[in-house]
Amino acid sequence: MVEILVCFKHVIDETELKIDRGNNKINFEGAKTKISDDDKNAIEEAIRIKEKNGGSVTALCVGSADAKKSMKEALAMGCDRGRLLVDPAFQDSDAITTASIISQAIKKKIPKFDLVITATGSTDALTGIVGPSLGESLGIPQITFASKIAVSANKVTVDRSVEEGLETVECEFPVLITVSREINQPRFPTLIQIMSAGKKELLEWNAQALEIDPLTVGKQGSKIETNALNVPKSARKRIIFEGKPEDAAKQLAEAMFKEGLVK
Amino acid sequence: MSQQQGILVYSDLPEVTLELITLGQKLRAGNLSVAVIGSGDLQDQISKLSVDGVTNIYKVSNDSLSGFIGKPMVDALEAVCSEAKPNVIIVGATRRGREIAPRLATRLKIGCITDALNLEMANGKVSAERLVWGGNALASVTSKGATVVTIPLHSNQKATGSAQPNVVEVSANLNPSKVKLLGKKERPQGQVSIKDAEIVVSAGRGFKKKEDLSLLDGLVSTLHAVMGASRPLTSDLGWVPEERQVGLSGTTVKPKLYIAVGISGQIQHLTGMRDSKVVVAINNDKNAPIFQECDYGVVGDLYAAVPTLEKALKSQLGS
Ligand SMILES: Cc1cc2nc3c(=O)[nH]c(=O)nc-3n(C[C@H](O)[C@H](O)[C@H](O)COP(=O)(O)OP(=O)(O)OC[C@H]3O[C@@H](n4cnc5c(N)ncnc54)[C@H](O)[C@@H]3O)c2cc1C
Ligand SMILES: Nc1ncnc2c1ncn2[C@@H]1O[C@H](COP(=O)(O)O)[C@@H](O)[C@H]1O
Numbered sequence: 001m002v003e004i005l006v007c008f009k010h011v012i013d014e015t016e017l018k019i020d021r022g023n024n025k026i027n028f029e030g031a032k033t034k035i036s037d038d039d040k041n042a043i044e045e046a047i048r049i050k051e052k053n054g055g056s057v058t059a060l061c062v063g064s065a066d067a068k069k070s071m072k073e074a075l076a077m078g079c080d081r082g083r084l085l086v087d088p089a090f091q092d093s094d095a096i097t098t099a100s101i102i103s104q105a106i107k108k109k110i111p112k113f114d115l116v117i118t119a120t121g122s123t124d125a126l127t128g129i130v131g132p133s134l135g136e137s138l139g140i141p142q143i144t145f146a147s148k149i150a151v152s153a154n155k156v157t158v159d160r161s162v163e164e165g166l167e168t169v170e171c172e173f174p175v176l177i178t179v180s181r182e183i184n185q186p187r188f189p190t191l192i193q194i195m196s197a198g199k200k201e202l203l204e205w206n207a208q209a210l211e212i213d214p215l216t217v218g219k220q221g222s223k224i225e226t227n228a229l230n231v232p233k234s235a236r237k238r239i240i241f242e243g244k245p246e247d248a249a250k251q252l253a254e255a256m257f258k259e260g261l262v263k
Numbered sequence: 264m265s266q267q268q269g270i271l272v273y274s275d276l277p278e279v280t281l282e283l284i285t286l287g288q289k290l291r292a293g294n295l296s297v298a299v300i301g302s303g304d305l306q307d308q309i310s311k312l313s314v315d316g317v318t319n320i321y322k323v324s325n326d327s328l329s330g331f332i333g334k335p336m337v338d339a340l341e342a343v344c345s346e347a348k349p350n351v352i353i354v355g356a357t358r359r360g361r362e363i364a365p366r367l368a369t370r371l372k373i374g375c376i377t378d379a380l381n382l383e384m385a386n387g388k389v390s391a392e393r394l395v396w397g398g399n400a401l402a403s404v405t406s407k408g409a410t411v412v413t414i415p416l417h418s419n420q421k422a423t424g425s426a427q428p429n430v431v432e433v434s435a436n437l438n439p440s441k442v443k444l445l446g447k448k449e450r451p452q453g454q455v456s457i458k459d460a461e462i463v464v465s466a467g468r469g470f471k472k473k474e475d476l477s478l479l480d481g482l483v484s485t486l487h488a489v490m491g492a493s494r495p496l497t498s499d500l501g502w503v504p505e506e507r508q509v510g511l512s513g514t515t516v517k518p519k520l521y522i523a524v525g526i527s528g529q530i531q532h533l534t535g536m537r538d539s540k541v542v543v544a545i546n547n548d549k550n551a552p553i554f555q556e557c558d559y560g561v562v563g564d565l566y567a568a569v570p571t572l573e574k575a576l577k578s579q580l581g582s
Contacts (some may be wrong), residue, residue, distance in 0.1 A: 014396040026400050096369055120361075124396050126511075127377045132333075132365040141441040142333060144362040157445070161505070162331075162358045163276060165450040169332075171442045182498050223374030223410070227403045229395070232530060236542060237558040242549070245563030246571040252543065252561050253575035261462075261520045261541060262486065262576055 002055035002151055002173075003113045006046040007102060007134070008039035008074060010067035011124040024231045035070045038119035040077075040186035042179050045149060046117050047078035047187075053151050056080045058110060062090055062101050068202070076189035076197035083109070087206040089214035094222035095129035101217060102130070103137035104210050114173035115156070120145055120180055128178075135176035142176040143169055147183050267350040267409045269294035271321070273340060274355030275331055277308050281421035283353050283414060288316040288422065292384045296321055296347045297428070300339045302329040315424030321347055322430060327437050331359055334440040337366045342435035344371060349409070351389055353382075356413040364413045374406035377413045378511065380534075394511060394530055415534070417458045417515045450506065457507055460489035462520045463536070465509055467493040469525015469546065469565050473502040478566065479524065481573040485580070491516065493526050510535035525565045528553025545569065 016031040035043070046057045059079040061067050063086060071082040085105050093101065106113065116138070118131035135142030147166075148159035155172045161180065189197070207214050215221060239255065241248035256262050270292055272283035280297060287295045296319040299308045305324055312320060323339040340363065344352065354364040356378060368375035379391035380401075389410040395402045457463055464483050466476055476496075483490050492503040494510060509516055511531040521539035525546060526532060533556055536542065544557040545568050554560045561568050 012396070014399055017396060017399055026396070094374070096365065096375055099365075099369070126393070126395060127365075127375075128361050129365040129368075129375055129377060132362045133369040133375075136337075136366045136369040142362070142366075143442055144333070145358050160358075164447075166448040168445045168447070169442050170445050175442075180498070223408070224376060224404055224406050226395075227405060229400045229402050231399070232394075232401050232533070232537075234537075234556045236556055238554065238560070239558065240554055240560040240562060242562045245561065245567035248561040248563050249545075249568040249571035250575045252559055252568075253572055253579060255559050256520075256543070256576070257579050259541060262580065 002049055002053045002115055004046045004049060004055060004057045004115045004117060005060055005106065005110060005113050006043050006057055006074075006079065007060045007116070007118045007130070008043060008070065009036040009122045009124070010034075010061055010063040010070040011036045011122060014123055020231075024233065026229055026231060033066060033069065035073055036119065036122040036124065038121065038123070038179075038181045041181050041183055042117045042119045043074050043077050043079060044184045044186040045179050046115075048184065049115070049149065049151050050078075055114070058083060060102055060105065061085065062093070062098050064091075071202055072197050073189070075200045075202065076194045077187060078189075078193070079200075081200060082202040084202065084204045085210065086204050087214075089207045089212075089218050092219040092222065093217050094224040095125065095127040096133045096224075097217050097222045099130045099133035100137055101210070101212065102134055104212055105205060106138060108210055109205065114154075116140075116174070116176040118176070118178050120178045131176065131178035138176065140174045140176055141171050142178070143171060144178045146177050146179045149177060149179070149183070267348050268292070269296060269347070269349050270351050270353060271296045271298060271344065271347050271349035272353045273298040273300070275336070275357055275359045276355060277311055278421065279355035279357060279416060280312055281314065282417065282419040283355055284312070284314060284317060284422035285419040286382065286414060287353060290351075290382065290384050292350065294318045294347075296349060298323070298340060298343045300328055300336060302326050309430060313426050313428055314422040315426055316422065317426050317428045319347065320428045320430045321433050323433050323435050325435065325437050327439050330444040332440040332442055332444065333359070333362050333366065334442070335437045337363050337370065338437045339433075339435045340367050341370055342433050346431065346433050350387070351384060351409070352411045354411060354413045356415050360413055364411045368411040371409070371411070373409040373411065375411045376404055376406060378415055379412045380415070382412060382414070394534060399530055415511065415515055450504070457489050457491045457509065457516050458514050460516065460518050462486045462488035462522075463491045463509070463516050463518045463539075464488045464522045464524065465491035465493065465526060465536075466496060466503070466524050467526030468495045470496070473500070475566075476502060478569050482522075482569060482576075485573055485576050486520075488522070493532050523553055523557070524569060526553055527551045528556050545572075
């Protein structure tokens, strides 16, 4: 029996963002939201571990009221219960502050657990901070960049990728693991699962319920401030050859010679 | 934390530490200190890192640091920070660096900026740009006061020269980690690394199957190039070893010529090749973002264009 907590982020679908090259800005209008890509791998892994070893999976998300939608999807995939950490005071928290909110929720409400799983990075902020910071705040060991997890009795054996190769490490519960996207292929919930997700327990906890001082979270509680969002600029020549690929390729070869690129 | 000043740099890979030292020099923000952490006398590393601009080397040597496990590394860095009192701690964005930087920041109760581009320091504030939203946007971020920053690999030259920094031995209270290293499989190293290559030819998801990558062999050898790849081909499909991945979570390359074949040009990829001198793209989708980011482009099927390009180059070279 393994008690698993899995953290996911509810994000704007970046493939739906429109880029306004004219004023170099991003248009968020009408963009859909989703579970952050690699967090689906985290959820999938949590569910697989439960299916194999017994236990339960609790999904945690710090987000807006709209995040309920993603929470339902996580429940449909197979999480047993959802905990949405939602409060206007949480808005604009930086990654370390977000981790502190999750950590406080776990300490206050779910102190008994074996495994915390996050992804290595979110699709929107891409900081890769929340997982390691959460492990540190909880004061438990952590294993990052996991590409394979095996659970036996009271411990995990994990393959993790580092620059020089693959490490195999082992750790007793409780432990936090950040997973890489290559760890699995997330499932699509069936229609029946989607319909029965509505019956699963979904609680909302605000700052008060978690005994969080609003001054320590959100913009004022955060050390990192995000100011402007811009579209990266480029100053390339953009000489494009079209037509038959063979002809275009020949023109390209000539251009490369003229530039002195080929010797 | 008031009298914080100066810069401390650290990476678990000494080669990367040299890159961070170059960045530290550019920032000109007081003392430039280097943390050397490991087991044994660490003399090799200390002499290797005694390069121009380095004022202090803080050394922590302890047996529990031999396996590069996160916790004792963070303990050691925390001890170094309480001696050196840096305003900015710059960590190389290796996998281990990506773990220890947020952990250190959380312990020190300071800010953390990961994958920082265009890092600057002014008036006690650290500012940088970072890619967000799947890389479609650049965010400007600032941090008040002390900050831990991670820097993408190979985005700076290695520092050179020699100096006689003060070597300060720091004794740290290290608790062994509960995470035990059972084994390690080294990745076979390629002959030429892409980060030093003059010409890089990279393959992307436009290739339909692994065998088709051999289509590039002739082009690569004609140009004396090194082959790179986009992330789908490395970590997702496993067609190409990870050390050849170009981009945000791979390597930054700065060749004279970069040829992107069947690569759409998502920003995470562009980040890794943006400083290439000349960029060439082959893609059958006229609207692929790579065409906004290239000097020369061919709109067309790579299966037709690549062999023709190879032939045309060979005939011009007279080979
Ligand atoms: C946190 C994070 C980190 C990332 N890090 C990296 C990284 O380091 N490096 C990286 O590369 N990506 C990275 N990515 C992934 C990145 O977002 C893109 O998904 C990836 O770069 C796309 O690779 P691609 O261009 O090969 O594939 P696609 O985007 O699928 O593009 C394939 C292209 O091939 C073209 N094509 C198809 N058939 C043909 C044909 N017959 N002839 C010619 N052209 C053809 C298509 O028009 C298309 O433009 C990262 C993503 C995230 C979220
Ligand atoms: N708001 C959030 N709520 C719950 N989990 C989160 C949140 N933000 C980040 N995480 C988790 O931390 C991982 C890393 O996120 P990030 O630090 O934003 O790159 C994500 O993949 C999630 O698993």
